[in-house]
Amino acid sequence: GDSVTQMEGPVTLSEEAFLTINCTYTATGYPSLFWYVQYPGEGLQLLLKATKADDKGSNKGFEATYRKETTSFHLEKGSVQVSDSAVYFCALRGTASKLTFGTGTRLQVTL
Amino acid sequence: DTGVSQDPRHKITKRGQNVTFRCDPISEHNRLYWYRQTLGQGPEFLTYFQNEAQLEKSRLLSDRFSAERPKGSFSTLEIQRTEQGDSAMYLCASSLWPRREKAGNTIYFGEGSWLTVV
Numbered sequence: 118g119d120s121v122t123q124m125e126g127p128v129t130l131s132e133e134a135f136l137t138i139n140c141t142y143t144a145t146g147y148p149s150l151f152w153y154v155q156y157p158g159e160g161l162q163l164l165l166k167a168t169k170a171d172d173k174g175s176n177k178g179f180e181a182t183y184r185k186e187t188t189s190f191h192l193e194k195g196s197v198q199v200s201d202s203a204v205y206f207c208a209l210r211g212t213a214s215k216l217t218f219g220t221g222t223r224l225q226v227t228l
Numbered sequence: 229d230t231g232v233s234q235d236p237r238h239k240i241t242k243r244g245q246n247v248t249f250r251c252d253p254i255s256e257h258n259r260l261y262w263y264r265q266t267l268g269q270g271p272e273f274l275t276y277f278q279n280e281a282q283l284e285k286s287r288l289l290s291d292r293f294s295a296e297r298p299k300g301s302f303s304t305l306e307i308q309r310t311e312q313g314d315s316a317m318y319l320c321a322s323s324l325w326p327r328r329e330k331a332g333n334t335i336y337f338g339e340g341s342w343l344t345v346v
Contacts, residue, residue, distance in 0.1 A: 121270075153337070160234075160319055160339035161271070206270050214325070215261065215284070216335055218270030 119144045119211045123219035126204075130197055130226050138192040138222045140181075140207035148211040150174075150183050150190040155204045155221070164192075164205070197226045232338035234320050240344045241310055248306045249341045253322030260303050261335065262295055263319040264288065271319055277303060278325060310345045317342050 124139040142148065149168045153161040165174030170185035179194045190207060207219040233252040241247050253260045258279050263271035274293070275285045279300035289295075292310075297303040307314055317340040 160317075161321075161337040163334060163336065166334065208270075210335070213284070214259065215273040215276060216263075216271075216321075217273070220268075220270045 119148070119209055119213070119217040121207050121209055121217055121219035123205075123207050123222050126221070126223040128222060128224050130224070132199055132226055132228055133196045134226075136192070136194040136197045136201075136224065138205055138207075138224070140190045140192065140219060142188050142190065142207075142209050144188075144209055144211040144217075146212045147185075148209040150181070151208045151210070151216065152179070152181055152190070152192050153206045153208060153218075155206065157203075161206065197224070199226045199228060202226045232320055232322050232336055234318075234338040234341045236341060237339065238342045238344075240346060243312060243345055244309055246306060246308045247310060247343060248304050249318050249320075249343075251303045251305070251320030251338060253302070253320070254336055257322035257324050257336075258300070259323045259325045259335075260297055261321040261323075262303070262305050263321065263337075265317045265319055265340070266315075274305075274318075307343070310343075312345045315343055315345045 120143045122141050151166045152164040154164045165176040167174040167183035173182045181190050181192045204221045204223045206221045208216045235250045261276040262274040265271040277297040292308045295305045319340045321335045321337040323335045
């Protein structure tokens, strides 16, 4: 079945540092890929998405490129801010209609 | 606010009691999903509807759980005879199918309903 593997957290960075959160997936067919963000006590917000190979999703300075050859969708940001502290979830939507999520990676950004 | 709305946001109940959560999807979204999220884990799929038809149920959805979407608009998720293991956040989400957006197939989530069973 479909699955998503994310790097374990927590990830602790200083403000303005470079961020990478790794995500790899297993799926049949050609899934769409997503990053969602969850702030404390809140639900999920869509951060970015990519629907086919080599697509790059971007939003709020975050980027991720759909790499079919490595089945990856790593999240990057060039300069993180304290306000980026949250839990980040990688997810895929394959031939089934539902989303399959990774376990999440907690990011903590300090001054 | 035109996002996915869930009610109540927080519920504390005694073991053995029944609880019901309501979800109002984004207007015109014909697909509605329920997920469960426990602390430190990613959301897990429970079930989804297209209009009023329940099209898929996860094995996580035991006999004590029932979801309905009687008129194809709002949905309810009822948990009967709650157990401490039911403590989690229950997330509702919605989407439009078939895809009409240029990039397609985005699923939008509500803020969740926290359940604590004591």
